[in-house]
Amino acid sequence: MPSYEFLCGKCRKEVLLTLTIGERERGEYTCPACGGKELQPLMGSFFSKTSRKS
Template sequence: MPNYEFICESCQKPFMLHLGLDALEKKEYACPHCKSVNVKRQISTFQTKTSRKS
Protein backbone atom coordinates (compact mmCIF):
# COMPACT_ATOMS: atom_id res chain seq x y z
CA MET A 1 0.00 0.00 0.00
CA PRO A 2 1.35 3.42 -0.88
CA ASN A 3 1.70 6.51 1.29
CA TYR A 4 -0.36 9.56 0.39
CA GLU A 5 0.25 13.14 1.48
CA PHE A 6 -2.64 15.42 2.48
CA ILE A 7 -3.21 18.86 3.94
CA CYS A 8 -6.14 19.62 6.22
CA GLU A 9 -8.17 22.57 5.00
CA SER A 10 -9.51 23.15 8.53
CA CYS A 11 -6.30 23.28 10.61
CA GLN A 12 -3.81 23.69 7.69
CA LYS A 13 -1.54 20.88 8.97
CA PRO A 14 0.06 18.45 6.51
CA PHE A 15 -0.01 14.71 7.16
CA MET A 16 0.75 11.40 5.47
CA LEU A 17 -1.40 8.25 5.44
CA HIS A 18 -0.68 4.66 4.40
CA LEU A 19 -3.83 3.76 2.42
CA GLY A 20 -5.04 1.10 0.06
CA LEU A 21 -6.61 2.14 -3.23
CA ASP A 22 -10.12 1.21 -2.07
CA ALA A 23 -9.87 3.44 1.05
CA LEU A 24 -8.49 6.28 -1.07
CA GLU A 25 -11.36 6.08 -3.57
CA LYS A 26 -14.01 5.88 -0.82
CA LYS A 27 -12.37 8.82 1.02
CA GLU A 28 -12.23 6.85 4.26
CA TYR A 29 -9.70 9.14 5.96
CA ALA A 30 -9.58 12.22 8.18
CA CYS A 31 -7.04 14.63 9.61
CA PRO A 32 -5.22 12.98 12.54
CA HIS A 33 -4.81 16.37 14.25
CA CYS A 34 -8.37 17.78 14.27
CA LYS A 35 -10.36 14.80 12.88
CA SER A 36 -11.79 16.91 10.04
CA VAL A 37 -12.70 15.14 6.80
CA ASN A 38 -12.09 18.40 4.89
CA VAL A 39 -8.68 17.35 3.53
CA LYS A 40 -6.95 17.81 0.17
CA ARG A 41 -4.54 15.36 -1.38
CA GLN A 42 -1.12 16.78 -2.24
CA ILE A 43 1.13 15.92 -5.17
CA SER A 44 4.15 14.10 -3.83
CA THR A 45 7.20 12.18 -5.00
CA PHE A 46 7.33 8.41 -5.12
CA GLN A 47 9.97 5.73 -4.89
CA THR A 48 10.11 2.36 -6.60
CA LYS A 49 11.96 -0.67 -5.39
CA THR A 50 13.32 -3.30 -7.73
CA SER A 51 15.08 -6.56 -7.02
CA ARG A 52 17.78 -6.02 -9.65
CA LYS A 53 20.91 -4.03 -8.78
CA SER A 54 21.98 -1.32 -11.22
Protein backbone atom coordinates in the same frame (compact mmCIF):
# COMPACT_ATOMS: atom_id res chain seq x y z
CA MET B 1 0.55 0.24 1.06
CA PRO B 2 1.15 3.61 -0.57
CA SER B 3 1.35 6.80 1.43
CA TYR B 4 -0.33 10.02 0.42
CA GLU B 5 0.29 13.59 1.50
CA PHE B 6 -2.73 15.71 2.30
CA LEU B 7 -3.34 19.22 3.42
CA CYS B 8 -6.08 19.47 6.00
CA GLY B 9 -8.53 22.24 5.20
CA LYS B 10 -9.57 22.42 8.82
CA CYS B 11 -6.34 22.68 10.80
CA ARG B 12 -4.10 23.52 7.79
CA LYS B 13 -1.64 20.78 8.63
CA GLU B 14 0.16 18.63 6.13
CA VAL B 15 -0.40 15.00 7.02
CA LEU B 16 0.95 11.76 5.61
CA LEU B 17 -1.55 8.90 5.50
CA THR B 18 -1.09 5.30 4.49
CA LEU B 19 -4.21 4.20 2.61
CA THR B 20 -5.39 1.31 0.54
CA ILE B 21 -6.66 2.18 -2.94
CA GLY B 22 -10.23 1.48 -1.80
CA GLU B 23 -9.96 3.73 1.23
CA ARG B 24 -8.63 6.54 -0.92
CA GLU B 25 -11.31 6.17 -3.60
CA ARG B 26 -14.11 6.13 -1.06
CA GLY B 27 -12.65 9.03 0.89
CA GLU B 28 -12.41 6.96 4.04
CA TYR B 29 -9.68 8.98 5.65
CA THR B 30 -9.59 11.68 8.25
CA CYS B 31 -7.00 14.08 9.55
CA PRO B 32 -5.08 12.42 12.39
CA ALA B 33 -4.58 15.79 14.03
CA CYS B 34 -8.15 17.11 14.18
CA GLY B 35 -10.31 14.30 12.79
CA GLY B 36 -11.59 16.49 9.96
CA LYS B 37 -12.45 15.12 6.54
CA GLU B 38 -11.47 18.16 4.50
CA LEU B 39 -8.24 16.69 3.25
CA GLN B 40 -6.83 17.80 -0.07
CA PRO B 41 -4.22 15.62 -1.76
CA LEU B 42 -0.91 17.43 -2.20
CA MET B 43 0.65 15.20 -4.83
CA GLY B 44 -1.53 14.39 -7.82
CA SER B 45 -2.89 17.88 -8.04
CA PHE B 46 0.64 18.95 -8.87
CA PHE B 47 1.06 16.33 -11.57
CA SER B 48 -2.25 17.11 -13.25
CA LYS B 49 -1.22 20.71 -13.72
CA THR B 50 1.96 19.98 -15.64
CA SER B 51 0.10 19.60 -18.94
CA ARG B 52 -1.18 23.15 -18.72
CA LYS B 53 1.74 25.17 -20.06
CA SER B 54 1.31 28.72 -21.14
